[in-house]
Amino acid sequence: MNGKLRAAIVGSTGYGGVELIRLLQSHPNVEITSVISSSSAGVPIEEGFPHLTGVFERSLDGVEAAEIASRADVVFTATPSGVSAKLVPQLLEAGLKVVDLSGDFRLRDGAEYEQWYKHPAPDDVYLQQAVYGLSEVYGERVAGVDFISNPGCYPTATLLGLIPAIEAGWIKPESIIVDAKSGVSGAGRGTSLMVHYAEINENFKAYKINKHQHIPEIEQVLSDIAGEKVTITFTTHLVPMTRGIMTTIYAGMNDKYSEQDFVDLYRKYYTGRPYVRVRNAGIVPATKEVSGSNYCDIGFATDARTGRVTIVSVIDNIVKGAAGQAIQNLNLMMGWEETLGLGYTPVYP
Numbered sequence: 001m002n003g004k005l006r007a008a009i010v011g012s013t014g015y016g017g018v019e020l021i022r023l024l025q026s027h028p029n030v031e032i033t034s035v036i037s038s039s040s041a042g043v044p045i046e047e048g049f050p051h052l053t054g055v056f057e058r059s060l061d062g063v064e065a066a067e068i069a070s071r072a073d074v075v076f077t078a079t080p081s082g083v084s085a086k087l088v089p090q091l092l093e094a095g096l097k098v099v100d101l102s103g104d105f106r107l108r109d110g111a112e113y114e115q116w117y118k119h120p121a122p123d124d125v126y127l128q129q130a131v132y133g134l135s136e137v138y139g140e141r142v143a144g145v146d147f148i149s150n151p152g153c154y155p156t157a158t159l160l161g162l163i164p165a166i167e168a169g170w171i172k173p174e175s176i177i178v179d180a181k182s183g184v185s186g187a188g189r190g191t192s193l194m195v196h197y198a199e200i201n202e203n204f205k206a207y208k209i210n211k212h213q214h215i216p217e218i219e220q221v222l223s224d225i226a227g228e229k230v231t232i233t234f235t236t237h238l239v240p241m242t243r244g245i246m247t248t249i250y251a252g253m254n255d256k257y258s259e260q261d262f263v264d265l266y267r268k269y270y271t272g273r274p275y276v277r278v279r280n281a282g283i284v285p286a287t288k289e290v291s292g293s294n295y296c297d298i299g300f301a302t303d304a305r306t307g308r309v310t311i312v313s314v315i316d317n318i319v320k321g322a323a324g325q326a327i328q329n330l331n332l333m334m335g336w337e338e339t340l341g342l343g344y345t346p347v348y349p
């Protein structure tokens with residue numbers, strides 16, 4: 001490759017998009033050549049986002065596939081579900097490589113979109129073309145492709161916490177319960193009553209119980225790994241914090257495994273994968289330990305009395321759950337070192 005890869009970001013005025021700008025600033029092989037907005041074309045991005053002053057200053061461009069293709073080689077679509085379904089095919093047809101951050105291309109069975117996302121599925125050709133980019137598990141599949149569907153935030157934390165144990169046959173798939181908690185930035189920058197300060201401050205809410213759109217995504221991958229249909233009980237909660245996801249996962253064990261057994265199994269599975277860190281036996285991670293970084297940290301507690309294991313997995317929803325994993329996928333897609341542009345130490349405290 002001569003020079004840097006040119007990248008465009010659609011949805012650059014949202015939380016995922018603005019995080020892509022932050023992270024790509026320190027990517028040695030990528031230059032952002034276009035930041036795109038459907039509502040503010042022509043406006044300098046630093047006007048709406050003063051934290052970018054002197055760091056990244058550029059006027060926002062409009063959403064037009066041919067124009068984007070004239071400025072960029074790869075485009076990140078950090079756009080709402082439903083928008084990506086229509087936009088991504090145009091971008092692919094214009095010859096761009098695409099990393100889509102929405103849920104619109106994650107489910108192989110298009111019939112599931114009406115039920116879970118309440119909008120029609122994209123054209124099946126693109127649904128089948130999309131490669132699901134859970135980097136630590138499907139990194140090899142991503143290499144060299146043109147179109148990556150980036151995993152959801154809750155699925156990333158849940159799947160990285162479950163896959164080694166499912167693959168090893170250590171837990172009973174039918175027993176899995178996932179208790180998931182997210183900071184409010186997971187809901188995006190658009191306002192809604194749910195994330196209104198007075199509604200969320202000093203409050204703790206469960207929502208979309210058994211109806212969350214990430215359930216079929218998680219079940220699809222777990223079923224692939226287990227080789228049988230897996231269904232889960234999945235409850236999401238909104239926590240009064242800005243960033244972070246914790247999934248607390250409960251499952252029945254098939255034998256008397258110790259915490260050290262789980263630590264050894266997971267460290268072996270994630271050998272050579274720098275963004276999954278497995279805590280020592282008996283220690284579980286907290287969301288601040290990954291905040292602002294691309295890490296997924298995992299810890300275990302086993303209970304010989306009940307025969308169950310509790311797996312705690314944490315990520316930063318906007319980094320590993322969105323923009324960070326999207327860049328990790330770009331690196332794998334391009335055959336670059338997985339860590340390029342992602343060398344952030346978590347912000348603590």
Ligand SMILES: NC(=O)C1=CN([C@@H]2O[C@H](COP(=O)(O)OP(=O)(O)OC[C@H]3O[C@@H](n4cnc5c(N)ncnc54)[C@H](OP(=O)(O)O)[C@@H]3O)[C@@H](O)[C@H]2O)C=CC1
Pocket residue numbers: 010011012013014015016017036037038039040063077078079080081083101102103151152153185186187188189190317318321322
């Ligand atoms: N926040 C998170 O933690 C995560 C988000 N995601 C997914 O990533 C995507 C982006 O999320 P997030 O950044 O939080 O969302 P935001 O609501 O913060 O931002 C979405 C952006 O999309 C742009 N947009 C809206 N309509 C259109 C359109 N018709 N054409 C082009 N752009 C449009 C808007 O910008 P403008 O009006 O300027 O065009 C808006 O800023 C979503 O699909 C989300 O589900 C995935 C994982 C985690």
Ligand SMILES: CC(=O)N[C@@H](CCC(=O)OP(=O)(O)O)C(=O)O
Pocket residue numbers: 081101102103151152153182183184185186187188213214236238
């Ligand atoms: C806190 C919060 O509201 N989170 C959002 C996550 C949305 C998201 O990331 O959606 P996709 O991955 O499907 O694009 C939610 O629970 O719907």
